[in-house]
Amino acid sequence: MGKASAASPRRHPPAAGRTPRSPVPPTRPDITGQTALYGVLGDPVSHSLSPVFWNAGFRALGLDAVYVPFHVPAGRLAEALAGLGALGVRGVNVTLPHKEAAARLCTTLEPPADDLQAVNTIRLGPDGALHGANTDGPAMYRLLTSLWHPVGKGAPLPLAERGYRAALRGGEGGTLxxxxxxxxxxxxxxxxxxxxxxxxxxxxxxxxxxxxxxxxxxxxxxxxxxxxxxxxxxxxxxxxxxxxxxxxxxxxxxxxxxxxxxxxxxxxxxxxxxxxxxxxxxxxxxxxxxxxxxxxxxxxxxxxxxxxxxxGLDLLLGQGAAAFTLLTGHPAPLAAMRRALRRHLAGRSRA
Ligand SMILES: NC(=O)c1ccc[n+]([C@@H]2O[C@H](COP(=O)([O-])OP(=O)(O)OC[C@H]3O[C@@H](n4cnc5c(N)ncnc54)[C@H](OP(=O)(O)O)[C@@H]3O)[C@@H](O)[C@H]2O)c1
Missing domain, CATH: 3.40.50.720 (NAD(P)-binding Rossmann-like Domain)
Structure with a gap:
């Protein structure tokens, strides 16, 4: 991971004129130079819930990885994407307002990002190539399928757990x-x-x-x-x-x-x-x-x-789980991700 990562455990003094945040966020000694880095690019991005359930997914699987929000203003997406390969970032999500611009900047577009001309997930190739995908459309399709063709109790998005590619190939819900x-x-x-x-x-x-x-x-x-x-x-x-x-x-x-x-x-x-x-x-x-x-x-x-x-919670999780599998190669631990999200939202509404 890059030295200047947002999640670096090293503490810096506050910039002149700024009051230090209180309480001081806990350090993360588990983050090292070996830690795989993922994130989400957006503007605004501080409200994004993706870090909550992605990091819960890493913890559930025991993966040495971290997912951080990157604030990338409109107009600076090309610069940000160009630097990801050099920083060793494995893959990112893209959110408002960048989804359509990202589709234009990717080296390749996997279906259905080509149909939609919008990208929410980018996998970095070893040569820095940007492979764009869209998990929003398939997640909505899966949600519709599961609402009217339930596959089993408590499994609203069963195919998302088995992975994005499996979901695209189809299964209980048929061919997508x-x-x-x-x-x-x-x-x-x-x-x-x-x-x-x-x-x-x-x-x-x-x-x-x-x-x-x-x-x-x-x-x-x-x-x-x-x-x-x-x-x-x-x-x-x-x-x-x-x-x-x-x-x-x-x-x-x-x-x-x-x-x-x-x-x-x-x-x-x-x-x-x-x-x-x-x-x-x-x-x-x-x-x-x-x-x-x-x-x-x-x-x-x-x-x-x-x-x-x-x-919209199942859709949020569905697109996130498919992106998780696409970028990490691991089936998304959907139950742990859902629990983390519900806990976070419950805490926020109490605050
Ligand atoms: N659950 C999930 O996973 C998920 C994923 C993506 C998005 N979302 C949610 O979906 C919604 C749309 O997102 P988006 O990415 O499509 O945003 P967007 O591209 O900015 O589109 C916003 C849409 O809302 C309409 N709108 C905004 N303010 C309105 C108002 N005061 N009265 C009537 N219509 C209004 C806009 O109409 P105009 O064309 O007239 O401006 C447009 O159709 C957001 O609430 C977003 O949080 C949820």
């Missing part, structure tokens, strides 16, 4: 198509009936891809900024129908849809609402939310109206 040639030919995994997708950012694109893979027949799609509703895929059995954001039509499809997916940023703040909607999902409907804030007002409203609510 991974290139644009096979979009829409996966095993139907969504419930019969229309799906309403809210949002058109990077995460929504991965959701849309997975809905094609999962064989959704009708996808209603709404976003505050209408011109972003451009679908790059087509499939015989799937229709995508844009719905205006501030419209009665959105109320109507909200009532009609069996599955509603919130892929907007709404739900992190107490005041967040879907202001144009008078309808709320109810019994017989599922509200699948990418937000994993336990107090999301949107999730609370859906729950109060009788809908089944699934938050």
């Amino acid at each position: 198509p991974t290139s644009s040639r096979s979009v829409g030919k996966g095993i139907p995994a969504v419930p019969p009936g229309p799906v309403l997708l809210l949002g058109a950012g990077g995460a929504a694109r991965a959701v849309l891809w997975s809905l094609f893979q999962a064989g959704a027949t009708v996808i209603y799609w709404a976003n505050r900024t209408a011109h972003r509703l451009v679908c790059p895929w087509s499939a015989e059995r799937t229709q995508v129908r844009p719905v205006p954001w501030e419209s009665q039509a959105l109320n109507e499809v909200m009532v009609e849809s069996t599955l509603i997916i919130n892929a907007t940023s709404l739900g992190w703040r107490a005041e967040d609402r879907l202001p144009v909607l008078t309808a709320a999902p109810g019994p017989g409907q599922t509200w699948l939310d990418l937000v994993y804030h336990p107090a999301s007002p949107l999730q609370q409203a859906a729950r109060a109206a009788g809908a089944r609510v699934i938050d």
